[in-house]
Amino acid sequence: MRFPYGDKVLEHFKNPKNVGKIEDADGKAIVGSPACGDMVAVYLKVNEADHRITDIKFESYGCASNIATGSIITELAKGKTIDEAKEISWKDASEALGGLPKIKAHCSVLAVEGLREAITNYEEKHGLVKEKKPTTVDEIKRRLKSVMNPLTGLDIVRGNLITDVKLEEGTVSIWVDLPENHIFAANIREEIKERIETLWDVKKVELHFREAQA
Amino acid sequence: MPEAIYMDNAASTRLDERVLEAMRPYLFESYAVATSEFGHSMGIEAKEALEGARQSLARTLRSSPEEIVLTSGDTESSNLALKGVALALAAKKGRHIVTTKIEDFPVLNSARALERQGFEVTYLPVDGQGLVDLGELERSITEETILVSVQHSNQEIGTVQDIAAIGRLCREKGALFHADATHTYRRTVHDLSSLPVDLMTLSAHTIHGPKGVGALYVRKGTPLGKWMDGGFQEGNLRAGLENIPGAVGFAKAAELVTEEENQRLRSIRDRLIDRLLREVASTTLNGHRDRRVPQNANITFHFVEGESITLHLDMRGIEVSTGSACFSRSLEASHVIMGIGGDHERAHGSIRYSLGRYNTLEQADAVVEAMREVVARLREISPLRKEESR
Numbered sequence: 313m314r315f316p317y318g319d320k321v322l323e324h325f326k327n328p329k330n331v332g333k334i335e336d337a338d339g340k341a342i343v344g345s346p347a348c349g350d351m352v353a354v355y356l357k358v359n360e361a362d363h364r365i366t367d368i369k370f371e372s373y374g375c376a377s378n379i380a381t382g383s384i385i386t387e388l389a390k391g392k393t394i395d396e397a398k399e400i401s402w403k404d405a406s407e408a409l410g411g412l413p414k415i416k417a418h419c420s421v422l423a424v425e426g427l428r429e430a431i432t433n434y435e436e437k438h439g440l441v442k443e444k445k446p447t448t449v450d451e452i453k454r455r456l457k458s459v460m461n462p463l464t465g466l467d468i469v470r471g472n473l474i475t476d477v478k479l480e481e482g483t484v485s486i487w488v489d490l491p492e493n494h495i496f497a498a499n500i501r502e503e504i505k506e507r508i509e510t511l512w513d514v515k516k517v518e519l520h521f522r523e524a525q526a
Numbered sequence: 527m528p529e530a531i532y533m534d535n536a537a538s539t540r541l542d543e544r545v546l547e548a549m550r551p552y553l554f555e556s557y558a559v560a561t562s563e564f565g566h567s568m569g570i571e572a573k574e575a576l577e578g579a580r581q582s583l584a585r586t587l588r589s590s591p592e593e594i595v596l597t598s599g600d601t602e603s604s605n606l607a608l609k610g611v612a613l614a615l616a617a618k619k620g621r622h623i624v625t626t627k628i629e630d631f632p633v634l635n636s637a638r639a640l641e642r643q644g645f646e647v648t649y650l651p652v653d654g655q656g657l658v659d660l661g662e663l664e665r666s667i668t669e670e671t672i673l674v675s676v677q678h679s680n681q682e683i684g685t686v687q688d689i690a691a692i693g694r695l696c697r698e699k700g701a702l703f704h705a706d707a708t709h710t711y712r713r714t715v716h717d718l719s720s721l722p723v724d725l726m727t728l729s730a731h732t733i734h735g736p737k738g739v740g741a742l743y744v745r746k747g748t749p750l751g752k753w754m755d756g757g758f759q760e761g762n763l764r765a766g767l768e769n770i771p772g773a774v775g776f777a778k779a780a781e782l783v784t785e786e787e788n789q790r791l792r793s794i795r796d797r798l799i800d801r802l803l804r805e806v807a808s809t810t811l812n813g814h815r816d817r818r819v820p821q822n823a824n825i826t827f828h829f830v831e832g833e834s835i836t837l838h839l840d841m842r843g844i845e846v847s848t849g850s851a852c853f854s855r856s857l858e859a860s861h862v863i864m865g866i867g868g869d870h871e872r873a874h875g876s877i878r879y880s881l882g883r884y885n886t887l888e889q890a891d892a893v894v895e896a897m898r899e900v901v902a903r904l905r906e907i908s909p910l911r912k913e914e915s916r
Contacts (some may be wrong), residue, residue, distance in 0.1 A: 315837070315841075317837075322841075325834070326838075326841070328907060331906070331907045332907075333909075342909060349851060349859070350831065350852065351909060352909075353909040371907055371908060371909035372907055373829065373830065373831060373908045373909055373910050374831050374834065374852070375832075375833035375850070375852035375853075376834055376837045378852075379834060379907065416852075419852055462874070463869040463870055463872075466870075495871075496910070499909075499910060
């Protein structure tokens, strides 16, 4: 039989390592690709004393190279300090897998982004962010650009799903142009909170969805 | 490794041995060209074989042999239909063409190419099942409209359009009508003695015939410009050496498809659809439940991605295709799935099972079992709502 991927990619695709969710994760992120609609979630457990990654898990809604990259990147990151893990690139992942088709770069780079975002999430939660700039509406919008709507394959900002963002005394209010019973409302809600709640000066995130549709 | 289960017959089929046997003499014995009919006896044999094949194809459509233009396949046939009519009527009648958003690429990209040449094209939307609205079609046809091109059935979701009604409408409004019948030829009855169709695209590769052979049915009197220049073959509509073994193979392949076989494919299709919708949670049928070709099932498995499914199936010896963006060279999600429901997630997890002569009910059952396993496994690692999909 002939497959479009090398043996190593296929092995990680068939039997991905470190699959799952860590319920009490110290850092986590869900990232999506506007190009193809793939998504990756990364969960971290980090030793607070030396900031070393003690456990890492991932989930994937994606193609073979997306799953294989999630598997290899979690293998590469395990046991590294967060500063070391941040340096892991798509090239490192691709090399460790014995090469990936270039056309698949956009879906496999997601796992790398997921790892970096999960580390940033950990740093923010643990007060490790070096410069404490006050949060602005622009910064909130920038972060919302990494929340995907799986129905359209677009992020919620470019997909025009954010109708308004307000920031008042640490409370962020976001209006989302989706009914609250939308098939992916729960995912989107969770992802938005995940991105915004971790900002050091944000105390509360209020989300306003449209009324449920019959 | 068990024998492969090939369910990608809309893309291409295995050649039937009987077709090869019919073609063989024209590869090794009578290999002359038909235009040599006045030159030598081998040329006469070639000419007879070609015209015999043409007659045989014409009979399947209840049309006349001179209405069958042999081509290199459905891509060329549809190019000839659209560009040929454009060439013939642009100066005389107008520059407007009507088609649909879910056509296959030969029609869609011929229309786009004509747009770049200054033609105006209306791309009709379809409903959730893939059907064109006849009222909308009627309103789109103007004085300037030279051609309406609506596929008989869809290449991905199998929905069958009411081409009799569409054809009548075109007649009333004075526009020519082309139907791409690549996936319905011999899978349904085409009686062109009564069906109001002016041009129809046919292909051999979908019915266990040779690749690289097709035909365009051209109703007598239909104005059509020639754009493949060279010799005077095919009623001076399509230049080029006649593919005689191909034509003979095409005719044989057409002859071998029976209503009994179509009924058998229907039962395999229904087994797949019924079992998959019942036994796998969070699934959606793409296309019309009843108005669909006998050989197509297309289902979206939500929360998982199609290329991952096809690769897992391939490892189990099962060959299917998907409308996921990750699967396509262009990285664009299926324009058909987007056209019927408009969302990326539905295209992402869509799988097309297209059947052929060598598929069986047992294979359908094996595919269902494999799907249950593969989808469960991929949902296990998906971050999207897997609780509800188990």
